[in-house]
Amino acid sequence: MLSKRRWTTTGAGAAAAVLVLVTGWQASAADERTPERGLYQVRGADTAAARTDVDRAGVDVLGVRDGGMEVVASPEQAAGLRGQGLTLTLQGDWDALLAARGGGLSRTAAADFPAGDEGYHTxxxxxxxxxxxxxxxxxxxxxxxxxxxxxxxxxxxxxxxxxxxxxxxxxxxxxxxxxxxxxxxxxxxxxxxxxxxxxxxxxxxxxxxxxxxxxxxxxxxxxxxxxxxxxxxxxxxxxxxxxxxxxxxxxxxxxxxxxxxxxxxxxxxxxxxxxxxxxxxxxxxxxxxxxxxxxxxxxxxxxxxxxxxxxxxxxxxxxxxxxxxxxxxxxxxxxxxxxxxxxxxxxxxxxxxxxxxxxxxxxxxxxxxxxxxxxxxxxxxxxxxxxxxxxxxxxxxxxxxxxxxxxxxxxxxxxxxxxxxxxx
Ligand SMILES: [Zn+2]
Structure with a gap:
């Protein structure tokens, strides 16, 4: 199921959270503001076997390049990978990034690409x-x-x-x-x-x-x-x-x-x-x-x-x-x-x-x-x-x-x- 900009915190609103994100805030797994779906850069998975272990953790592997992985992970998954000795750097809240990339103020009709991306074929x-x-x-x-x-x-x-x-x-x-x-x-x-x-x-x-x-x-x-x-x-x-x-x-x-x-x-x-x-x-x-x-x-x-x-x-x-x-x-x-x-x-x-x-x-x-x-x-x-x-x-x-x-x-x-x- 998709969650839309839900955070584990109950105190901070989504807008405040995004603001913190773009100013370069970083969080540890224990941070209460860790996003429910966080975009992470993973370092340290330097072998195919290590990357297979990351994949088996259930995270969403977006891409792999030069030994680094980009994944979307829950706070629990991120903590688990860190527990394996991997270095995870939070890049942002996946759901907030999706929302921002989707066109923000200017929305096109349903079933069309967001404004600015109309060159793609529906x-x-x-x-x-x-x-x-x-x-x-x-x-x-x-x-x-x-x-x-x-x-x-x-x-x-x-x-x-x-x-x-x-x-x-x-x-x-x-x-x-x-x-x-x-x-x-x-x-x-x-x-x-x-x-x-x-x-x-x-x-x-x-x-x-x-x-x-x-x-x-x-x-x-x-x-x-x-x-x-x-x-x-x-x-x-x-x-x-x-x-x-x-x-x-x-x-x-x-x-x-x-x-x-x-x-x-x-x-x-x-x-x-x-x-x-x-x-x-x-x-x-x-x-x-x-x-x-x-x-x-x-x-x-x-x-x-x-x-x-x-x-x-x-x-x-x-x-x-x-x-x-x-x-x-x-x-x-x-x-x-x-x-x-x-x-x-x-x-x-x-x-x-x-x-x-x-x-x-x-x-x-x-x-x-x-x-x-x-x-x-x-x-x-x-x-x-x-x-x-x-x-x-x-x-x-x-x-x-x-x-x-x-x-x-x-x-x-x-x-x-x-x-x-x-x-x-
Ligand atoms: Zn694919």
């Missing part, structure tokens, strides 16, 4: 953009659906290829975005791919060759319910999960812990429904996950998976991550040394193109039930997770101003081309 705008693209480029673009969200929203997919209406014998590539609700920049990333590979067809030689030789699939939002909830009322909610109700009254499954490959195997997800990394009651219990899995399964033609390459875009930390996430091992059941070397080679090439850092997913911390573990484990698809801009940044990590859409999505043009070239 769900309705995203759907309209796909339809307009398909009608403007009917020979190479077609929109369909992979299923419905919990609340019944369609999850559209666009196919881009020459002779788009026929299922040609060409290697296929999949790009997926906006699995986590608040990671709105990723929706724009998928729309950038759609725009580039349609508008550039016939004029850009590289684009034209790719569209002629491959079949490109793009899913701009895997979590439309969460994305709409996150912007409802013109104020950002900081929401991550989907919107499925849980048995304890909380809401949401972390769909990137819900995929049906070694689901819940390795302490890389939570069994607590209120956790930000709740894995769900069973593998693929989230309809959004089933939609993606069913679509990918449908691309097995004549016993052969047609999709050869995949990127799932997230924010933030500027990372290129590859499987597996469920184990620290590079070579393990389902991953040979040669296969791992290929992941690393293509991953590092993409990272060199966009200035991100490339690494195995578990080098951050252990995760299980992730989309990329499933894509490779179940379907042998060369699958990466990108953590986009910025490298760090607290609240702005999820809500960069819309002026960043063009520079941060075009920044990945080269990486997208590398992935497509390696999808063979």
């Amino acid at each position: 769900y309705a705008e995203m759907v309209a953009a796909l339809r307009e693209t398909a009608s403007a480029h009917p020979e190479i673009a077609a929109v369909s659906s992979i299923g419905s969200s919990h609340e019944g929203r369609d999850i559209p997919i666009i196919k881009i290829s020459d002779n788009v209406a026929s299922d040609e014998d060409e290697p296929e590539v999949l790009f997926t975005c906006n699995m986590h609700a608040r990671e709105h920049l990723t929706t724009e990333m998928c729309l950038r791919i759609v725009e580039r590979f349609t508008a550039g067809y016939g004029s850009d030689a590289g684009v034209t060759a790719a569209v002629d030789a491959k079949e490109i699939w793009v899913v701009p939002s895997q979590n439309p319910d969460g994305a709409e909830f996150d912007i409802a009322g013109g104020e950002y909610a900081g929401w991550r999960k989907n919107r499925q109700p849980n048995s304890d009254g909380s809401v949401g499954t972390d769909t990137n812990r819900n995929f049906d490959y070694k689901w819940g195997c390795c302490g890389g997800s939570s069994t607590s429904p209120s956790s930000e990394t709740y894995r769900g009651p069973s593998a693929a219990s989230a309809p959004e996950v089933r939609a993606v899995q069913d679509f990918v399964g449908s691309r097995v033609v004549g016993g052969t998976q047609q999709i050869k390459g995949h990127i799932d875009f997230h924010t933030f930390s500027e990372l290129v991550l590859w499987p597996f996430g469920h184990t620290y091992d590079t070579v393990t059941d389902g991953m040979t040394a040669e296969e791992y070397a290929r992941f690393e080679s293509v991953g590092e090439e993409m990272a060199a193109s966009n200035g991100y850092t490339g690494q195995q997913s578990s080098a951050l911390y252990v995760t299980d039930g992730s989309i990329s573990d499933w894509m490779w484990g179940e379907h042998k698809i060369l699958s990466y997770c990108f953590e986009m801009y910025p490298a760090g940044g607290g609240i702005d990590g999820f809500y960069p101003p819309d002026e960043q859409i063009v520079p941060q999505t075009t920044r990945n043009d080269g990486a997208v081309d590398i992935l497509i070239a390696n999808a063979t």
Whole structure:
């Protein structure tokens, strides 16, 4: 459940508390003004095992960079981490920061982005953009659906290829975005791919060759319910999960812990429904996950998976991550040394193109039930997770101003081309 600017203190009002915050006040865990949801910089978790321990404490890990972690934690969680010898620096009250970032005085209507961020696509705008693209480029673009969200929203997919209406014998590539609700920049990333590979067809030689030789699939939002909830009322909610109700009254499954490959195997997800990394009651219990899995399964033609390459875009930390996430091992059941070397080679090439850092997913911390573990484990698809801009940044990590859409999505043009070239 979200709490809106509630503090553990009964004496100070929210406005006074925010004032103290912006003047550089710092608090210890024992301070009565410690926010119910505090944004902290964590230092001292210098190994993947230590960061896994932080994640398992149940905090909301926002980003990881250069060994430092940004997390949202309750006073109890913060005290617990300090008790493990970690250094936590309070950056602010997460709920107050969200409220301030949401536009403050100038509110737009519900279900639109807060004032100043209108350059981001709402769900309705995203759907309209796909339809307009398909009608403007009917020979190479077609929109369909992979299923419905919990609340019944369609999850559209666009196919881009020459002779788009026929299922040609060409290697296929999949790009997926906006699995986590608040990671709105990723929706724009998928729309950038759609725009580039349609508008550039016939004029850009590289684009034209790719569209002629491959079949490109793009899913701009895997979590439309969460994305709409996150912007409802013109104020950002900081929401991550989907919107499925849980048995304890909380809401949401972390769909990137819900995929049906070694689901819940390795302490890389939570069994607590209120956790930000709740894995769900069973593998693929989230309809959004089933939609993606069913679509990918449908691309097995004549016993052969047609999709050869995949990127799932997230924010933030500027990372290129590859499987597996469920184990620290590079070579393990389902991953040979040669296969791992290929992941690393293509991953590092993409990272060199966009200035991100490339690494195995578990080098951050252990995760299980992730989309990329499933894509490779179940379907042998060369699958990466990108953590986009910025490298760090607290609240702005999820809500960069819309002026960043063009520079941060075009920044990945080269990486997208590398992935497509390696999808063979
Ligand atoms: Zn994410």
